[in-house]
Amino acid sequence: MIYVLLLLHGLAAVLLLGALTHQAVGMFWRATGPRTTFITAVRGVRTNAYPNAVVLLFVLTFLLGAIIYPDFRVDVRAIWDVERPSATGSFEIKEHYGAIALGLLPGYWASWRLQSSSMQDEPRLLLARKLLTLWLTLLVWSDFLLGHILNNIQGLS
Amino acid sequence: MNQNLASSAQNVTGKLRGVAFTGLFCLVYAAVYAPKIPTLVFYPQAGVMRFGAPPPGGELGIAMFWFGWVVTALVGAAALAWLMPARWVRHSGWLMLSWLAPFLLSFYVIVHEWHWFTR
Numbered sequence: 001m002i003y004v005l006l007l008l009h010g011l012a013a014v015l016l017l018g019a020l021t022h023q024a025v026g027m028f029w030r031a032t033g034p035r036t037t038f039i040t041a042v043r044g045v046r047t048n049a050y051p052n053a054v055v056l057l058f059v060l061t062f063l064l065g066a067i068i069y070p071d072f073r074v075d076v077r078a079i080w081d082v083e084r085p086s087a088t089g090s091f092e093i094k095e096h097y098g099a100i101a102l103g104l105l106p107g108y109w110a111s112w113r114l115q116s117s118s119m120q121d122e123p124r125l126l127l128a129r130k131l132l133t134l135w136l137t138l139l140v141w142s143d144f145l146l147g148h149i150l151n152n153i154q155g156l157s
Numbered sequence: 158m159n160q161n162l163a164s165s166a167q168n169v170t171g172k173l174r175g176v177a178f179t180g181l182f183c184l185v186y187a188a189v190y191a192p193k194i195p196t197l198v199f200y201p202q203a204g205v206m207r208f209g210a211p212p213p214g215g216e217l218g219i220a221m222f223w224f225g226w227v228v229t230a231l232v233g234a235a236a237l238a239w240l241m242p243a244r245w246v247r248h249s250g251w252l253m254l255s256w257l258a259p260f261l262l263s264f265y266v267i268v269h270e271w272h273w274f275t276r
Contacts, residue, residue: 066224070201073221089273096266099186099227100259103234107179107255110172117169124252128176131256139263 002071006151009064013144016057023050024137027130051112055105058140062102069095076154087153094146101139108132173246178238180254183262185237186230191269197225 022045031043080087111129189196195210202218211220238246 069223070199070221074201074219078219085273085276089270092270092273093266095223096190096270097263099223099230100183100262100266102227103182103186103230104179104255104259106175110175111255114169114172117172118165122249124249128252128256131260132179135256135259135263139259 012061020137097139174238176255177251180258181234183258185233196229
């Protein structure tokens with residue numbers, strides 16, 4: 001069962017990564033011409049269509065990770081604490097980044113939903129939206145890469 | 158029309174509370190994480206959750222603080238963002254704190270956990 005949950009956690013993370021990366025690319029490297037190639041299609045996505053999906057996918061990924069965390073803490077990390085402290089340190093960073101990203105979600109979602117309000121042209125809102133989206137993307141990428149590498153350590157050893 | 162304007166303003170204030178929440182979450186999380194305050198502690202081997210510091214002697218096994226820190230930050234930030242007067246929520250400082258606080262906390266995490274990489 002734990003392996004199924006771990007697999008689902010990884011799959012949800014991949015979907016989340018795809019959504020956030022698409023949105024970030026569309027935001028920071030917007031396509032202005034016709035979207036005739038894969039790259040211009042990615043650059044031309046409707047960025048304001050992503051926030052709801054990102055929030056749902058993040059919460060799903062986070063909950064799946066929280067469910068399997070106790071088993072990992074007892075069966076794997078207890079060994080790493082002594083034999084591979086750098087792996088424990090990497091996982092510590094992953095868990096705290098996951099928590100920070102969870103806290104980022106309401107601000108991220110609100111900054112996109114305020115797009116059609118009376119504040120839509122407020123420069124500070126535009127800056128907050130860009131930085132919240134960028135930071136959430138980077139935190140999710142960090143967590144994904146750390147999780148993947150840490151999972152591989154067990155396989156390699 | 159006045160009702161629509163009032164509803165729209167309330168809508169904006171509600172979303173701005175979400176923005177304030179993000180900055181507040183990071184502050185509350187940092188406040189409990191940095192000094193490792195045991196708020197709500199989960200003991201996976203015993204299958205129980207308790208408030209406060211683990212009992213001496215380790216009779217309940219491994220203690221997990223992370224769940225409690227996340228819950229504390231969620232509840233604390235939500236309460237503060239919800240109870241804050243509307244005119245405070247509309248202050249533009251919360252927009253800046255919403256991205257600055259996670260940014261700074263992320264770097265603090267690396268500093269705080271660096272000891273694992275130098276053992």
